[in-house]
Amino acid sequence: MRTAYGVESVRAGERELMGRLAEGALMQRAAAGLAVECARVLGRVYGARVTLLVGSGDNGGDALYAGARLARRGAGVSAVLLSPERVHGGGLDALRAAGGVVVDAEDARAEGLVRGARLVVDGIVGIGGRGGLRDRAARLAVVAWESDGAVVAVDLPSGVDADTGEVRGDAVRADVTVTFGAYKPGLLVDPAREYAGVVRLVGIGLEMAGREPVVEAPQYADVAGLLPVPTGESDKYRRGVVGIVAGSARYPGAAVLAVAGALRGGAGAVRYVGPAADAVIARFPEALVSEGPPSKAGRVQAWVAGPGLGDDAERLRDVVDAEVPVLIDADGLRLAGERAVRERRAPTLLTPHAGEAAALLGVSRAEVEAGRLAAVRELAGRYGATVLLKGSTTLVGAAEGVVRVNPTGTPWLATAGSGDVLSGLAGSLLAAGLGALDAGSVGAYLHGLAARLAADGAPVGAHDVADAIPAAWRDVRR
Structure with missing residues (x-):
C-alpha cells in the first residue's frame, strides 16, 4: 500500500528523527533530495534559470538550500522572498554564498524572474498551511503556472490542505511535487491531487511504523493478494453466488451492465431478479434469472441492488432485510x-x-467534491456502512480508520452505465468472500484499470469496460 499520514503524525516522526541527528541535518537531507528531483526535471542544470518562491519557515529553507545546490552546479538561481522578515536565515546565506540573487516579492523584477525561469520552485507554505494563498503569493503562483517553465512544489503545493485534500482558495499548481518522508493525504485525494502533478517521495529517514495512516492507495501486489482464486475443490456455489436486483422496464440496460460486471468479478454464479430478465438472459445465458421477490430467488452470498431500479422500493426492501452483505447503488441509495x-x-x-452523496447528506454537490474525505466519513457514520464515493479519485472507507483511494481510472470512464458495471463487479467480490472495504477497493481498482485498457486514449462504453475486466485481472495477477 502507498500510505499517507496526517500532519501531526509526520511532525511527530520528524521530531523523533531530529532528536537523533545533528542540528540542521534533516533539512539538508530534504534539500539534497529536492535538488536531485529539480535537476531531473531540468535535464541540464548548467545555465538553467531557476526561481524560488520562498515563504517563511522550513519549507522556504528547503527551497533555499536546494537552490544553493543548483547554483553551485551552474544554474542561475533567484529567490523571491514573500516574507523577508521571517525567511530562513541559514538557507538565505547559503544561496547568497553560492551566487544566488535575492529580491523581495514587491520588487518590480519579481514577476519577470518567475516568468523567465525554466524551473519555479514553490517553497511558499509547508504542510501546516491552512486556507488559500494571500494576494501577492497567489499572483506569483498564477504567473508560474502560465509561464513556459516547470513548477516543482516543496512537500506539497502551497495553498492545499495536507490533511484533507481540500483547496480553499488560490493554490500553486505544480508539475511535480517532491514530498519528504511520507505521503500526505492531500497528495492522493482530489481536488488537491490535481494541483500536485507527479508526486516524488524522497526518503529522509522518517520512521512511520506504528503510526496510523489516514489514507492508503492499493498497488498491484495488494490487489493481487486479495483476488479470489478457485481451488480444485471449488464449484460454482462454493465460489459464491451474487444476486442482482437492478433494471426496470425503462432501464433494462442497467440490469445487463450490472450482470456483466458481476459475471467477471470472481463469484461462481449470478442470479438476476427483476423485470429485465429477458434482456439479461439474451445477453448472458449463463445468468440465473427470476421475476419473483429476491427472497424467493434462491441462496446468494451477497446482493447488489439499485442500478436502474426506478421506484421499486418493495424489491429493494426485500434485499435490505437479507442477512448477507449488500451493495446499494443508484436508485437504491434514494430508496x-x-x-x-x-x-x-x-x-x-x-x-x-458525488451528486448522490450530496443528496444523502443534504449538502451541495460542490461541497462533497471539495471535501471528499470528509464526505466519505460523514456518510459512512450516518449509515453505519462502508462507502465507495465515485469520482476523479474514488474513495472507499468507513466512519473511522483508514480510507482507501483508488489510483486507477481514466476520464473516459465518466460514461453512462460504468457505475452499473462497478456495482456488479464489487458485489461479486463480496459474494466471493471479500469484506466490504476490500471488495470496494479491489472492484474500483480493476474497474479503473479495465477502463484504461479498453479506452487506450479513445472514447469507451460501459460494456467495453466490462469486457476488459478479465484483461485487467490477468494484468494484476502477473
Missing part, C-alpha cells in the same frame, strides 16, 4: 433509508457518486 441500512447486521457497501 433504502438511513434507518433501515443502519439496522442491518450484515455488511453494507454504499456506492454513490
Whole structure:
C-alpha cells in the first residue's frame, strides 16, 4: 500500500528523527533530495534559470538550500522572498554564498524572474498551511503556472490542505511535487491531487511504523493478494453466488451492465431478479434469472441492488432485510433509508457518486467534491456502512480508520452505465468472500484499470469496460 499520514503524525516522526541527528541535518537531507528531483526535471542544470518562491519557515529553507545546490552546479538561481522578515536565515546565506540573487516579492523584477525561469520552485507554505494563498503569493503562483517553465512544489503545493485534500482558495499548481518522508493525504485525494502533478517521495529517514495512516492507495501486489482464486475443490456455489436486483422496464440496460460486471468479478454464479430478465438472459445465458421477490430467488452470498431500479422500493426492501452483505447503488441509495441500512447486521457497501452523496447528506454537490474525505466519513457514520464515493479519485472507507483511494481510472470512464458495471463487479467480490472495504477497493481498482485498457486514449462504453475486466485481472495477477 502507498500510505499517507496526517500532519501531526509526520511532525511527530520528524521530531523523533531530529532528536537523533545533528542540528540542521534533516533539512539538508530534504534539500539534497529536492535538488536531485529539480535537476531531473531540468535535464541540464548548467545555465538553467531557476526561481524560488520562498515563504517563511522550513519549507522556504528547503527551497533555499536546494537552490544553493543548483547554483553551485551552474544554474542561475533567484529567490523571491514573500516574507523577508521571517525567511530562513541559514538557507538565505547559503544561496547568497553560492551566487544566488535575492529580491523581495514587491520588487518590480519579481514577476519577470518567475516568468523567465525554466524551473519555479514553490517553497511558499509547508504542510501546516491552512486556507488559500494571500494576494501577492497567489499572483506569483498564477504567473508560474502560465509561464513556459516547470513548477516543482516543496512537500506539497502551497495553498492545499495536507490533511484533507481540500483547496480553499488560490493554490500553486505544480508539475511535480517532491514530498519528504511520507505521503500526505492531500497528495492522493482530489481536488488537491490535481494541483500536485507527479508526486516524488524522497526518503529522509522518517520512521512511520506504528503510526496510523489516514489514507492508503492499493498497488498491484495488494490487489493481487486479495483476488479470489478457485481451488480444485471449488464449484460454482462454493465460489459464491451474487444476486442482482437492478433494471426496470425503462432501464433494462442497467440490469445487463450490472450482470456483466458481476459475471467477471470472481463469484461462481449470478442470479438476476427483476423485470429485465429477458434482456439479461439474451445477453448472458449463463445468468440465473427470476421475476419473483429476491427472497424467493434462491441462496446468494451477497446482493447488489439499485442500478436502474426506478421506484421499486418493495424489491429493494426485500434485499435490505437479507442477512448477507449488500451493495446499494443508484436508485437504491434514494430508496433504502438511513434507518433501515443502519439496522442491518450484515455488511453494507454504499456506492454513490458525488451528486448522490450530496443528496444523502443534504449538502451541495460542490461541497462533497471539495471535501471528499470528509464526505466519505460523514456518510459512512450516518449509515453505519462502508462507502465507495465515485469520482476523479474514488474513495472507499468507513466512519473511522483508514480510507482507501483508488489510483486507477481514466476520464473516459465518466460514461453512462460504468457505475452499473462497478456495482456488479464489487458485489461479486463480496459474494466471493471479500469484506466490504476490500471488495470496494479491489472492484474500483480493476474497474479503473479495465477502463484504461479498453479506452487506450479513445472514447469507451460501459460494456467495453466490462469486457476488459478479465484483461485487467490477468494484468494484476502477473
